[in-house]
Amino acid sequence: MSDLLTQPAVDLLALLATRRISALELAEEHIARIELLNPQLNALIDFDPDRIRQQARSLDNATGDRGPLHGLPLTIKASISVAGHRCETGSLLHQGHVPAHDAEAVKRLRAAGAIILGTTNCPEFLMAYETDNRLYGRTNNPWDLTRTAGGSSGGEAAAIAAGLSAGGLGSDGGGSVRTPAHFTGICALKPTPGRIPAAGHLPPCAGPFSLLGTIGPMARTIADVSLLFRVVSGALDTDPIAAPVPYRPVSLDDIKQIPIGYFEDDGIAPVTPETRQAVLTAAESLRRQGFRVEPFRPKALEAACQLWYTLFVRCGAMLLEPHKPDQHSLLSPTFLDFLDIAHTLPPPTANELLQTWAAIDPIRSLLLEEMRAFPILLSPVCSIPAFRHGERQWTLEHAGASAHAGAPAQLAYLDAMRYTQWSNLLGSPSAVVPIARSPENLPIAIQLTARAYADEAVLAAAATLDRVRLHRITPSSQR
Numbered sequence: 001m002s003d004l005l006t007q008p009a010v011d012l013l014a015l016l017a018t019r020r021i022s023a024l025e026l027a028e029e030h031i032a033r034i035e036l037l038n039p040q041l042n043a044l045i046d047f048d049p050d051r052i053r054q055q056a057r058s059l060d061n062a063t064g065d066r067g068p069l070h071g072l073p074l075t076i077k078a079s080i081s082v083a084g085h086r087c088e089t090g091s092l093l094h095q096g097h098v099p100a101h102d103a104e105a106v107k108r109l110r111a112a113g114a115i116i117l118g119t120t121n122c123p124e125f126l127m128a129y130e131t132d133n134r135l136y137g138r139t140n141n142p143w144d145l146t147r148t149a150g151g152s153s154g155g156e157a158a159a160i161a162a163g164l165s166a167g168g169l170g171s172d173g174g175g176s177v178r179t180p181a182h183f184t185g186i187c188a189l190k191p192t193p194g195r196i197p198a199a200g201h202l203p204p205c206a207g208p209f210s211l212l213g214t215i216g217p218m219a220r221t222i223a224d225v226s227l228l229f230r231v232v233s234g235a236l237d238t239d240p241i242a243a244p245v246p247y248r249p250v251s252l253d254d255i256k257q258i259p260i261g262y263f264e265d266d267g268i269a270p271v272t273p274e275t276r277q278a279v280l281t282a283a284e285s286l287r288r289q290g291f292r293v294e295p296f297r298p299k300a301l302e303a304a305c306q307l308w309y310t311l312f313v314r315c316g317a318m319l320l321e322p323h324k325p326d327q328h329s330l331l332s333p334t335f336l337d338f339l340d341i342a343h344t345l346p347p348p349t350a351n352e353l354l355q356t357w358a359a360i361d362p363i364r365s366l367l368l369e370e371m372r373a374f375p376i377l378l379s380p381v382c383s384i385p386a387f388r389h390g391e392r393q394w395t396l397e398h399a400g401a402s403a404h405a406g407a408p409a410q411l412a413y414l415d416a417m418r419y420t421q422w423s424n425l426l427g428s429p430s431a432v433v434p435i436a437r438s439p440e441n442l443p444i445a446i447q448l449t450a451r452a453y454a455d456e457a458v459l460a461a462a463a464t465l466d467r468v469r470l471h472r473i474t475p476s477s478q479r
Contacts (some may be wrong), residue, residue, distance in 0.1 A: 005033050005163035007361055009072055009224040012166055016071040022070030027056035029075045034117070034164045041146060043159035045078055045136045046086040047118035051263055055115045067113030068231060075165035077156045078119040079126055079226070080215060081200035082106050085116075089202050090124040092330040093322065096256055100197040101167035103200020105169055105215050105232045110389045111230045115164055121155030124335035125203065125320045126171070129179055129417050130389065131155055134332040140183060142443055142475030147386040150180030151334075156218055160231040165217030167228055172203055173209060174312050175381070175420025178447055179218040181432045183386035185475070186224050186442030187466065188218040189459060190423065190430045192452045194243055197236035203320065208357070212424045222433060222466040226459045233455070248456050254458040260286060260448075261296025261374030268302060269418050270396045270409035271383045274444055281448045282378055282465055289464055293378070296372040303363050304422035310348060310356045312424070313361060313414075318340035337392070341414065360425065365368040367426050368451060376461055377449045381432055383416040385442035420447070429455040430460040 004012075013075050038044050050272045053075070062432055063440045076082050081099035082413045083106075102110065110116065110207040115156045123244040125132045128179070131154025132138035141147040141163040149158040151382045153170025157180030160167055170177040172190040181188035196215045198205035205213040217228035236241035262283045264276045322328060333340075348356070371377065384394060392413040423430045438444055450458040 008064045008221040009166040015108045023059040026058040027052050041158050042139050043119045043155045044118045070113030073115045073117050075117050075120050075159050076203050077153050077170045085119045087257040090122045104197040108232045113417040123151045124332040126152035127338040128334040132334050146394050150183040154180045167224050168471050170217050170218050173213040182445035183383035183432045187222050188432045189225050191455050192429045194241040221464045247331050250456045250460040256290050259292045260376045262369045262378035263297035269415045275380050278444045296374045300366040301422050304425040308421045308425040313342050314348050380419045381447045382446045385438040388470050423449045427452050429458045431458045432464050433465045
């Protein structure tokens with residue numbers, strides 16, 4: 001099988017720009033790859049080859065200036081509105097929902113010349129780190145079909161990792177672009193809220209979710225992620241949380257002036273030895289490139305995770321759980337798992353929600369104060385690599401986390417994913433880069449998190465790690 005479709009998007013765009021391949025020819029390559037691999041991956045849930053060909057022919061026949069994404073085939077998570085494509089957020093309760101209009105970010109992709117291949121699978125209401133639902137079933141990881149591609153942007157990650165798509169858009173309220181990227185060996189950015197308009201996302205990024213939730217680019221390299229971010233970023237004048245922050249490229253010399261703090265674990269959730277080593281490897285790579293990198297773990301991480309849990313899990317369950325008893329029979333097991341977790345505590349009272357809301361800014365302020373010394377933080381993405389379908393707890397041998405040193409450690413589902421959650425509460429940009437492999441040959445990534453609105457800085461730092469990534473191995477589904 002040709003390796004054309006696992007090349008970086010920027011390389012595909014160079015081929016298109018020099019007319020060594022046409023938009024239609026590249027689209028046909030992607031159509032063939034989708035038809036071959038999607039039956040085993042179940043990444044795309046709405047895919048129309050004729051519509052793709054029509055877009056490609058229109059671009060090939062167009063005259064005038066070409067957009068920066070001219071002819072690039074992309075996919076979109078099925079919680080982001082794409083005109084004429086199903087956007088059901090993985091729920092039977094939304095079955096058949098087809099938006100009439102594109103989300104603002106999708107409009108910007110089309111205006112730049114991108115071809116929209118279709119929409120990708122996600123867990124019901126996006127409330128799981130595993131992509132599975134009763135509408136379309138589960139998405140499999142291209143590295144090992146017995147394992148999950150993560151969630152909630154798992155279909156998007158699997159499509160990009162396997163070469164079904166050159167890149168695309170996911171969304172992230174607690175790690176939902178970063179964890180799937182980590183599980184599938186690709187790159188992603190959770191941007192600062194408001195840098196990419198969230199208009200057209202379902203459920204809406206409103207109320208507490210305007211801080212927690214963002215639309216984020218996903219691709220095979222940080223250069224590709226940076227290009228997508230540049231195209232879709234920019235304040236929307238009807239977005240109440242958007243700040244008028246233009247795209248601001250950061251030079252390598254400038255980024256090397258920013259100290260980076262790293263922590264291998266948060267002192268609570270253990271990590272695998274390979275995950276720990278990935279962080280150390282990334283730290284050493286940055287040092288060799290001239291960065292100042294020192295151990296540093298902010299003290300406010302746990303408080304941020306607890307506030308995130310109240311807002312995302314407990315408040316999220318209140319907002320999303322169906323009010324009609326007969327609708328519960330339509331819910332997927334992954335969403336019922338989420339409700340079971342949320343219901344281990346009573347629903348938050350009005351007073352508790354007010355206290356939680358009031359506590360957000362002081363905790364954010366404390367984290368920002370701690371990050372004065374290290375404006376960029378290097379950390380794990382997740383305690384573990386991609387897990388087997390349906391797993392919800394693990395025993396980690398020789399995990400070595402501060403609170404569990406010297407003994408096997410038990411790890412629960414949400415605790416394994418907590419390394420991404422605090423940055424949603426902080427409203428920080430956070431980029432993910434694959435660094436290593438597990439003993440099972442699964443990808444392991446690290447994340448770099450910066451202070452709000454420093455998206456370009458965190459991408460520039462991530463790019464220095466991506467450029468020295470020597471082993472861009474191919475998922476087994478493509479061999």
